[in-house]
Amino acid sequence: MKNITVAIFIFLTHTIVFSQNERQIDSLLVELGNHQSFVAQINTLNNICLEYDKNNVTKLALYNQKILELARKHNYEIGFGLYYLNFSGINLYNERYNVALEFSKKAAAIFIKNKDINNYLIAVKEISKDYIALSDNQKSKLIINQNLKLALNHKNNDIIVDFYRLLGDIYGYQDSIAKSLIYYKKVLPFLSEDKSLAKSHFFQKVSDQYTNLNQNDKAITYIDLSIENRETNYQFLVQAKKALILNRLSRHNRALGLSLENYKSILKYKMTSEWQYNLILYNIANAYYNLKKYKLAIQYIDKVIDSKNTIPEYKIECFVILSNIYFQVNKKKEARFYSEKALIFHDSLYKKFENFELYSNISKIEEDAGNFEKALYFYQKQVNYTSKKNAQINNENNLLLQTDFDVTLKDYNIKTLEEQKKIKTIENKKQKELITFIGILLSIALVSVFFYVKTNKTIKNKNKVIENEKIRTQKSLVEKEILLKEIHHRVKNNMQMVISLLKIQSLDAKELTVEDFISVSEARINSMVLVHENLYQSQNLSKVDFKEYMNNLITSIISSYQGFKKIELRIDVNEIYFDVQTAIPIGLIINELVNNAYKHAFKNREKGLILIQLVQNDDKYMLMVCDDGLGITDHQINDKGLGLELVKLLVSQIKGVSQIDNSNGTRFTMQFQNVIL
Structure with missing residues (x-):
């Protein structure tokens, strides 16, 4: 179910393999036991606190208290600042956000007073996190931007990475995906070459944002980078997210x-x-469902639903899958039960939450049950949600086109490769004693000139490619927007036509059973559906291949009259293409006439012929539908039955002229033009 991305949980930011921390702490405790000055002792204690940060708050508080004791004993202001900073972290963990903010500010004031820029910047980062916890994103952005230049000047890469990442997080919280990615882009040049859990979290955040933009191929790229930066035994935590994206890409077996x-x-x-x-x-359940292995899917869905603390979003999605499964196997009662259960659960917990798959499921079930008003209501909610979501994604993608995020990633990879190459070159130089100092200088000069020329040329080519791609993308977006509006217009017109047909049908309802009423309505609506199915399967979304459409329509009609196997139905139609506005009325006319022939023309006869012929002469067309049956009587022609009245209305709609001849069977002829209304 594609809509599950709305409920994706971000992996825990501070997940750490504690065995590694214990080894580091043991080393710091040994260092602390050695003879040190009180300043060195405070710094070592602070490093121990950083290792315990959020993994063992009790021990963090214990060692932080020792920092306070040493700071008081020697009246050491930096020590007080470190104590306040750690104490702020403890309060942030315990959700006492205002207290955390107060002590972060105290620490920052001490560090800036003593010109300890690195610790001051760390305190600024904590202040920013405190504001985020207090839902004051504006102040968080403000304090980061005020100190970003200071971090850049001091070349503190760790802080620079944290600042840009926090800005990206803030915009992510505010649903500005493109701006979030713009700031994540700025992180890349400052990332270290070593694998780390922090890098894994960062690349996973980038993957999340591309998932939100429905750019799932890019999302896979970055989730793979996240996996590479994790220890093998703990990669499955991120691989679960990868499996979710693979399902969205319809790679269900993988x-x-x-x-x-x-x-x-x-x-x-x-x-x-x-x-x-x-x-x-x-x-697992989603993959089995899409692979049509329904029994296995239900087994794992039950595990999710029966879980003690099932995540609400997953429970809703599982109910929808169950409803779809039972609908597929024609257990309509069970399908409706789980559909209603999903809706009740959804509405009770998520008043502002929209679920495309749930709306689609309910609309399908209500339509199948004949509850057309309710089906239309949920179909409209589905359309509105899709339009709104697509508009948001298009806006974010347009903004993202102004950045060079992926180019920067390539530059980051190139930088890493170049650094590795430099290290190897240095090792090789030690083994080459015959290379003189002058030769080294000349080689460096030649390589520098070569790379300078090549880099300039590469950058120009990249800029040109990016500009061309931007133009093509913008053009494509405009075309798709126009097409989407046209589709909505068609859907509106067709819905109106369906309503009109049902109203006209209701005028004749007294002479029909409910079953006949539904059967006749279904045949008429099916002739309209086949037009759109023809368009959907065609490369040309504006013209209907009428010959193929006629074959599909006649096949559908014949299947409804299994007892008339000896009635021959002959089609004589060349390759002709009509606009949708013309194709639908003609299809409805043919549907009416052929159904009438089957029902009335061959009473007490075993054999018969129905002929449909459509010929073109320049911009004019002639349609003929005839049979060699009993022939329609003059009384029936003048009686203004519903079928013939509907045919007359449809002929008028496409500005055609028609006549009926009953001298030898029944012959209906109509002349018209392919006119877009």
């Missing part, structure tokens, strides 16, 4: 294999996080 591996891993390592457990089970 998603299933990866998800089953994740499920084994989460059992092996005894991970108990409910959202991780729910996500992996949901991925």
